Amino acid sequence: MGFKSLFSRKKKSSPDVAAAHPDVAATHPAASAAHPAAASAHSRTPSFHSRAQIAELDQVFKKFDVNGDGKISSSELGAIMSSLGQPSSDEELNSMISEVDSDGDGFINFKEFVELNTKGVDSAEALENLKDAFSVYDIDGNGSISAEELYEVLRSLGDECSIDECRQMIGGVDSDGDGMISFEEFKVMMMTGSRYIDPASEGMKCGSTMAASKMLMASFTAFRPLTCAASASYPARLAPHPPDLIKWVRREGGFVHEAVKIAQDSSFGLGLVASEEIPKGSELIVLPEHVPLRFGSIESDGGDGVDSVLDDLARLVPEELWAMKLGLKLLQERAKTGSFWWPYISSLPETFNIPIFFPGEDIKNLQYAPLLYQVNKRCRFLLDFEKEVKHALENLKPNDHPFGGQSVDASSLGWAMSAVSSRAFRLYGKKLRGGNYDIPMMLPLIDMCNHSFNPNAAIVQDQDNRNMKMLVKVLFYCCFFNVIPEFSIGIAVEDLLIEILLSIQVVAETEIKENDGLALNYGCLNNDLFLLDYGFVIPSNPYDSIELKYDGALLDAASMAAGVSSPNFNAPSPWQKEILCQLKLDGEAPLLKVCLGGSELVEGRLLAALRVVLADDIETVQKQDLNKLKSMSAEAPLGIANELAVFRTVIALCVIALGHFPTKIMEDESLLSKGVSDSTELAIQFRIQKKSAIIDVMRNLTRRVKLLASKETATAQG
Numbered sequence: 001m002g003f004k005s006l007f008s009r010k011k012k013s014s015p016d017v018a019a020a021h022p023d024v025a026a027t028h029p030a031a032s033a034a035h036p037a038a039a040s041a042h043s044r045t046p047s048f049h050s051r052a053q054i055a056e057l058d059q060v061f062k063k064f065d066v067n068g069d070g071k072i073s074s075s076e077l078g079a080i081m082s083s084l085g086q087p088s089s090d091e092e093l094n095s096m097i098s099e100v101d102s103d104g105d106g107f108i109n110f111k112e113f114v115e116l117n118t119k120g121v122d123s124a125e126a127l128e129n130l131k132d133a134f135s136v137y138d139i140d141g142n143g144s145i146s147a148e149e150l151y152e153v154l155r156s157l158g159d160e161c162s163i164d165e166c167r168q169m170i171g172g173v174d175s176d177g178d179g180m181i182s183f184e185e186f187k188v189m190m191m192t193g194s195r196y197i198d199p200a201s202e203g204m205k206c207g208s209t210m211a212a213s214k215m216l217m218a219s220f221t222a223f224r225p226l227t228c229a230a231s232a233s234y235p236a237r238l239a240p241h242p243p244d245l246i247k248w249v250r251r252e253g254g255f256v257h258e259a260v261k262i263a264q265d266s267s268f269g270l271g272l273v274a275s276e277e278i279p280k281g282s283e284l285i286v287l288p289e290h291v292p293l294r295f296g297s298i299e300s301d302g303g304d305g306v307d308s309v310l311d312d313l314a315r316l317v318p319e320e321l322w323a324m325k326l327g328l329k330l331l332q333e334r335a336k337t338g339s340f341w342w343p344y345i346s347s348l349p350e351t352f353n354i355p356i357f358f359p360g361e362d363i364k365n366l367q368y369a370p371l372l373y374q375v376n377k378r379c380r381f382l383l384d385f386e387k388e389v390k391h392a393l394e395n396l397k398p399n400d401h402p403f404g405g406q407s408v409d410a411s412s413l414g415w416a417m418s419a420v421s422s423r424a425f426r427l428y429g430k431k432l433r434g435g436n437y438d439i440p441m442m443l444p445l446i447d448m449c450n451h452s453f454n455p456n457a458a459i460v461q462d463q464d465n466r467n468m469k470m471l472v473k474v475l476f477y478c479c480f481f482n483v484i485p486e487f488s489i490g491i492a493v494e495d496l497l498i499e500i501l502l503s504i505q506v507v508a509e510t511e512i513k514e515n516d517g518l519a520l521n522y523g524c525l526n527n528d529l530f531l532l533d534y535g536f537v538i539p540s541n542p543y544d545s546i547e548l549k550y551d552g553a554l555l556d557a558a559s560m561a562a563g564v565s566s567p568n569f570n571a572p573s574p575w576q577k578e579i580l581c582q583l584k585l586d587g588e589a590p591l592l593k594v595c596l597g598g599s600e601l602v603e604g605r606l607l608a609a610l611r612v613v614l615a616d617d618i619e620t621v622q623k624q625d626l627n628k629l630k631s632m633s634a635e636a637p638l639g640i641a642n643e644l645a646v647f648r649t650v651i652a653l654c655v656i657a658l659g660h661f662p663t664k665i666m667e668d669e670s671l672l673s674k675g676v677s678d679s680t681e682l683a684i685q686f687r688i689q690k691k692s693a694i695i696d697v698m699r700n701l702t703r704r705v706k707l708l709a710s711k712e713t714a715t716a717q718g
Ligand SMILES: C[S@@+](CC[C@H](N)C(=O)[O-])C[C@H]1O[C@@H](n2cnc3c(N)ncnc32)[C@H](O)[C@@H]1O
Pocket: 235, 267, 268, 269, 270, 271, 349, 422, 423, 447, 448, 449, 450, 451, 452, 533, 534, 535, 536, 537
């Protein structure tokens, strides 16, 4: 696309500004004092261009003229071309400028700019331009633009028009009266502007002209601030009326099952629902490979032409905050006028109710130190990263600015990081030369699926539509996060590059009933991760756990409270220390974090340590394999008395852990019943679930203790 094709221009009839609009100079300072050439040109020829048109051209001109000096330089043009997804070489930029630069000063002034947009063009090129412009509005690709399509596109670009206004715009050019604009009508409208306009009706003329210029320029004038509003009623989207994502995916060559619809899904925000029964195994959504939004590619591991500033910033993001890296790309696309992904991005939530955005009081309301630590760490990172980003953006040439000249702050970075952490998928594979790679990506529409541990849909990355069929098939049952999918067959080295080219599908795992939501499993995660990354808490989450520090003094206290005489966690004997080292609970760089709850109930390393330290003699322990000592299903491997001491110690640990929460579950529930803010509610739900997880561990172990105790009694009696 060349400079000219940024604007599909009307054929010149009397192309000038000033006769009809003597006030142009007043509306654009650059067109008068600073640019006498423009001022004098105003008096030459009459024009049919309305004030509204000139005002719009003026807006577009200002968008190009980043430094506001009243002329568009080659670098300013380059920046806007890049932001429209059309990076151009210096040579191309110079040639575009010279095409238009009638006074030969190497810049485009406002007069030249107006001329560019009003004079005639070579018809083949004009036709191509018109086709491009038409296809933007013909969302369903059926060859005509309906009022709804016009409405959708203009609204998605931030134009607050009503559907009636769109009908009026269409009425102004709809020569066959079918209520739609065909390409022929579109062409006539663009080339002649006033052919179907009642000359007596200035209003209609203006409407039609507005339609033409709006349709062409909306994409260039829409400014998308990168702010993150403090609050909005969920699920407010970035654009008040985002375009229909299903139509967009289909238009991009993807497939969406005809019974799949976007709808409000109970309290989970928007979701995908089945409008009729869908049989098991049906393809639900197929995304072509150009639709996912990702940061880098397999070859460069992070640079697919993304400009170097973005790359440098991404390098400053620690690995565990990978969502921020892709977030930078998302923010760049959000800021980019004419971004390919705008229909998707405009439908993303405007705000995220996750702890980094909670008021300080609600962060405290979480009452759980490991999560408070994570939240504070993320907040600190965002504040530090804001400084790094601001510094990196200082004094950048417009061409090099990754966010279209907009400043970026901690809240916009937080928005991007949250959008990614709550919606991105990580695809796993192997690198060409060993090691693993994963490619976090945002999958438009697929990410409208909500979460369930009993999903009715699954993601499959598949090699379809290509002749190298089924070289690689990766099943993603737990696709959102840290669960490594299975490769159904081995991958040869030459296949690896193919992997990221695969189309991505969602298939029905079970029969889906009418009105059922389509649910994916985001992963077998605890509530800390669900809250931190997604902003929700799952009641009775079977994977929820609590984190403790393996600490000798704490364990001695717990053991004594459990009635164990003289425990020696604080001073284990050398043979016990040796095993603790193997368990990474002692020695160099120990991993002291251990968990209770979840599917393991007592984390294997902690269980083995308790069994070993509470064991009487080295011989009994040495007879056992370490893996057996780590297993809950190995029944009392070191004897019933040892197992009883272990379980009672863990129960006492649970009591100590519960004591760290300042409120009891009953108090929490009573607070909830009084009605609190969304973030307070989430924080309270979270701490209730944490306490419930601890109580579940205690209940389970108490049952086991009773069983063991009765066995012990039976043995003693027998
Ligand atoms: C990948 S998006 C799914 C689409 C989302 N509901 C929307 O309105 O765009 C993930 C977000 O959906 C919501 N969500 C998904 N599954 C949920 C669940 N089981 N419980 C509560 N909220 C859920 C959360 O807000 C989460 O951050």
